[in-house]
Amino acid sequence: MSTDTVQVLQSDGFNKSRWTQLPRDVLIGHQAILQLPDIIADIRPGRSVLIISGGTTREVAGNAVEDILKDSYDVKRFVAGKLDTTTLEACSQASLSADFLIGVGGGRVIDCAKIVSYKQGKPFISVPTAASHDGIISGRATLPTEAGSVSVGAHPPIAVVADTGIISQAPHRLMASGCADVISNYTAILDWELAHRLRGEQISEYAIALSKMTAEILVKDANLIKPGQEEAAWIVVKALVSSGVSMAIAGSSRPASGGEHKFGHALERLIPGAALHGEACGIGSIMTMYLHGGDWREIRSSLARIGAPTTPKELNIPDEIVIEALLKARDIRPERYTILDMGLTRESAEHLVQMLYEA
Ligand SMILES: NC(=O)C1=CN([C@@H]2O[C@H](COP(=O)(O)OP(=O)(O)OC[C@H]3O[C@@H](n4cnc5c(N)ncnc54)[C@H](OP(=O)(O)O)[C@@H]3O)[C@@H](O)[C@H]2O)C=CC1
Numbered sequence: 001m002s003t004d005t006v007q008v009l010q011s012d013g014f015n016k017s018r019w020t021q022l023p024r025d026v027l028i029g030h031q032a033i034l035q036l037p038d039i040i041a042d043i044r045p046g047r048s049v050l051i052i053s054g055g056t057t058r059e060v061a062g063n064a065v066e067d068i069l070k071d072s073y074d075v076k077r078f079v080a081g082k083l084d085t086t087t088l089e090a091c092s093q094a095s096l097s098a099d100f101l102i103g104v105g106g107g108r109v110i111d112c113a114k115i116v117s118y119k120q121g122k123p124f125i126s127v128p129t130a131a132s133h134d135g136i137i138s139g140r141a142t143l144p145t146e147a148g149s150v151s152v153g154a155h156p157p158i159a160v161v162a163d164t165g166i167i168s169q170a171p172h173r174l175m176a177s178g179c180a181d182v183i184s185n186y187t188a189i190l191d192w193e194l195a196h197r198l199r200g201e202q203i204s205e206y207a208i209a210l211s212k213m214t215a216e217i218l219v220k221d222a223n224l225i226k227p228g229q230e231e232a233a234w235i236v237v238k239a240l241v242s243s244g245v246s247m248a249i250a251g252s253s254r255p256a257s258g259g260e261h262k263f264g265h266a267l268e269r270l271i272p273g274a275a276l277h278g279e280a281c282g283i284g285s286i287m288t289m290y291l292h293g294g295d296w297r298e299i300r301s302s303l304a305r306i307g308a309p310t311t312p313k314e315l316n317i318p319d320e321i322v323i324e325a326l327l328k329a330r331d332i333r334p335e336r337y338t339i340l341d342m343g344l345t346r347e348s349a350e351h352l353v354q355m356l357y358e359a
């Protein structure tokens with residue numbers, strides 16, 4: 001670019017820029033995995049693929065994906081257990097000869113594919129087997145570290161293929177968790193607006209509008225979200241995609257992750273595996289909505305209608321651990337200012353937990 005051109009571009013002092021990365025193809029629907037060859041033909045990522053799945057999801061869909069692709073592609077497979085540095089290293093080794101990766105599974109498997117493909121500069125395709133959270137299309141991944149899980153920037157999948165038949169047959173708990181992840185957008189937005197008013201943090205009105213609308217549509221359709229129904233999978237996956245797009249527009253997870261997520265991450269550190277991601281964030285959202293002075297009962301009844309837990313007791317988590325997680329939330333990603341960073345006392349945290357059990 002010539003010096004003159006640069007001067008023209010800078011002439012009025014405007015210097016904002018944002019790179020929004022989105023998947024190129026998003027296919028949602030009945031028997032969608034049968035269209036994987038068409039999607040891959042559209043992207044043309046190469047001939048050699050590593051299919052990553054988990055112990056269960058390999059049986060649920062990983063083997064089927066392999067069957068669909070094996071005649072046209074050089075297919076290798078990797079079964080990801082716990083998402084830790086050993087698994088990530090083994091998966092990296094397995095993918096050295098692959099041109100592209102496909103993650104067939106829940107959030108752990110998709111994050112594994114996302115992290116490894118990003119590090120190797122290769123594209124990956126997301127094939128969610130459950131509608132359990134809005135990371136299925138996002139460019140962020142949750143990376144396990146010694147100190148607990150951290151959210152890191154990676155890249156979004158080049159394509160998402162969400163088969164509503166497969167997803168509808170996953171345990172309903174997973175889908176309810178995905179709904180709770182979307183419902184928690186209500187409080188994530190309030191926290192972002194709070195940080196804007198109090199700390200001058202930049203917000204995106206487009207991202208906020210999309211994130212809020214996504215939660216509203218999901219709550220409106222809550223009566224259709226029933227176990228085993230393909231229409232329910234359709235509704236929830238569309239919401240997860242839409243929520244993921246709001247994060248892509250924002251260039252961060254801000255429109256879908258506020259204090260309720262900081263609480264969820266803290267809970268996961270204190271009692272790993274006791275709650276699914278969205279379950280923890282949903283319970284967090286009831287409590288942070290109360291702190292914001294909003295309609296926390298509406299959040300609670302929406303979660304209950306969908307079949308997501310609303311109390312620690314339903315997850316066999318002691319109340320004391322939830323209180324600790326509320327107090328520790330401020331240590332998670334401290335630069336992300338939320339209602340839980342405003343000096344919550346132990347007494348208030350105890351009250352918040354008691355409130356969850358109120359009739
Ligand atoms: N990148 C992001 O932006 C985000 C990432 N996350 C991360 O995602 C993970 C949570 O994802 P989540 O999906 O809740 O949990 P998991 O990926 O751990 O899946 C939970 C369980 O459900 C099983 N499963 C998945 N699909 C099916 C199915 N169709 N039928 C039967 N069983 C099934 C999995 O089997 P298997 O053993 O085969 O895996 C696993 O045992 C966490 O690691 C979290 O940190 C969460 C939110 C956002």
Ligand SMILES: O=C(CO)COP(=O)(O)O
Nearest residue numbers: 134151181253256257261
């Ligand atoms: O879970 C997310 C949005 O629902 C992503 O949020 P985090 O950035 O907190 O991991």
Ligand SMILES: [Zn+2]
Nearest residue numbers: 133134181281
């Ligand atoms: Zn989430």
